[in-house]
Amino acid sequence: MERTVSCYDCGETYAFDARKRCACGEPLWFDSDPDGFAWPETGSVDDMWRYADLLPVSDPVGVAPGGTPLSRAERLDDYAGCNLFLKHEGQNPTGSFKDRGSAVGVRDAADAGFEWVGTVSHGNMALSTSAYAASADLECAVFVPAETPAERLELIARHDPHVFTVEGDYGRLYADTLSLPVDVNFVNSDTPLRVAGQKTVAYEILEQLAPAAPDAIALPVSSGGQASAVWKAVRELDRAGLLDSVPRLYCCQAAACDPIATAYRNGDRTVTPVAADETIAVSIANSDPPSGTRALAAARDTGGAVVSVPDEDVRDAMRAISTRAGVSVEPSSAVAVAGVRHLSRTGALEANDDVVAILTGSGYKEDYDTEVRTDTIALDDVERELASIVDT
Numbered sequence: 169m170e171r172t173v174s175c176y177d178c179g180e181t182y183a184f185d186a187r188k189r190c191a192c193g194e195p196l197w198f199d200s201d202p203d204g205f206a207w208p209e210t211g212s213v214d215d216m217w218r219y220a221d222l223l224p225v226s227d228p229v230g231v232a233p234g235g236t237p238l239s240r241a242e243r244l245d246d247y248a249g250c251n252l253f254l255k256h257e258g259q260n261p262t263g264s265f266k267d268r269g270s271a272v273g274v275r276d277a278a279d280a281g282f283e284w285v286g287t288v289s290h291g292n293m294a295l296s297t298s299a300y301a302a303s304a305d306l307e308c309a310v311f312v313p314a315e316t317p318a319e320r321l322e323l324i325a326r327h328d329p330h331v332f333t334v335e336g337d338y339g340r341l342y343a344d345t346l347s348l349p350v351d352v353n354f355v356n357s358d359t360p361l362r363v364a365g366q367k368t369v370a371y372e373i374l375e376q377l378a379p380a381a382p383d384a385i386a387l388p389v390s391s392g393g394q395a396s397a398v399w400k401a402v403r404e405l406d407r408a409g410l411l412d413s414v415p416r417l418y419c420c421q422a423a424a425c426d427p428i429a430t431a432y433r434n435g436d437r438t439v440t441p442v443a444a445d446e447t448i449a450v451s452i453a454n455s456d457p458p459s460g461t462r463a464l465a466a467a468r469d470t471g472g473a474v475v476s477v478p479d480e481d482v483r484d485a486m487r488a489i490s491t492r493a494g495v496s497v498e499p500s501s502a503v504a505v506a507g508v509r510h511l512s513r514t515g516a517l518e519a520n521d522d523v524v525a526i527l528t529g530s531g532y533k534e535d536y537d538t539e540v541r542t543d544t545i546a547l548d549d550v551e552r553e554l555a556s557i558v559d560t
């Protein structure tokens with residue numbers, strides 16, 4: 169079957185080649201044919217390749233991403249203001265949802281005979297792309313911003329890619345790499361192959377909750393690649409007749425860097441770059457999101473919204489997730505839960521709404537300057553010390 173990509177905005181269709189954006193300027197995504205698609209049999213593959221029929225490539229590469237748990241987080245309901253479900257994307261092989269897109273992108277690059285793949289990233293995607301490139305015996309070039317934390321660089325370097333730390337405008341770097349006249353297949357955050365792989369997180373959520381669809385899905389948004397993927401998946405499953413209702417998509421950003429939320433608040437149709445401040449949510453600090461306008465359309469089309477939350481709310485949500493759900497996430501992931509809390513407080517979400525927050529990345533990758541309190545005691549005092557806290 170010929171593979172085609174199309175534009176969500178103007179509807180133009182192209183045969184798939186190196187082209188990543190429509191003549192109108194908007195990003196393209198892969199066409200798939202959901203007519204007749206049904207949930208796979210129980211007992212068949214339970215990772216992302218379960219949905220190979222809806223993907224542009226079907227052969228796995230490396231450690232299969234996906235099949236991550238969806239848990240009901242009752243102890244966070246009060247905090248979130250709704251019935252909260254958590255999708256644990258930190259359990260993917262390199263600790264974030266990026267693996268779903270890397271697997272598809274790297275598979276396709278290998279099939280097409282490329283020797284090199286590349287990516288532009290704040291860390292998680294560089295780590296993921298490097299790992300999948302290693303598994304496929306491809307060389308990998310990663311470009312990271314100068315302020316990328318040292319712990320992240322060290323994790324990336326374990327897979328032996330060529331790492332370039334780049335000073336200068338991240339948005340331009342991203343766009344430039346997609347049209348460089350070199351034989352490096354760039355699988356940046358909103359390219360058609362990456363978005364195709366990342367659809368599988370939404371297929372999983374909706375299959376895990378089937379036959380009832382959740383009222384809403386909330387996720388942290390940077391480039392808009394994942395939001396686009398979730399929207400695409402929802403549209404396909406709706407077309408396949410597998411949804412009793414279409415979940416509202418809520419895109420959540422950090423207030424210090426919130427170009428999509430700004431456009432949403434202003435009622436704009438397109439997203440324009442903003443001047444950004446620093447935020448602890450480093451993985452989603454993109455002031456010039458390449459799929460921002462598409463993410464905005466995803467939120468509006470499904471009856472959702474785009475919100476932004478201050479860093480103090482992000483820290484608070486991180487703590488709540490750790491202490492009430494037993495899950496450690498990175499700050500960027502906590503933005504989704506902080507966003508849900510904000511949406512409940514402003515009335516957009518209600519107490520009986522079933523809401524899925526996508527916890528995009530693991531908190532076990534770096535330290536977050538949290539103060540740790542311990543009691544140092546003598547060995548002989550263990551019993552007395554323990555009794556003193558247990559009894560009171």
Ligand SMILES: *Cc1c(COP(=O)(O)O)cnc(C)c1O
Binds near residue numbers: 293388391
């Ligand atoms: C990349 C990333 C995001 C944002 O995804 P986009 O597709 O760029 O919008 C959110 N959370 C984490 C942990 C990420 O690594």
Ligand SMILES: [Zn+2]
Binds near residue numbers: 180
């Ligand atoms: Zn177009």
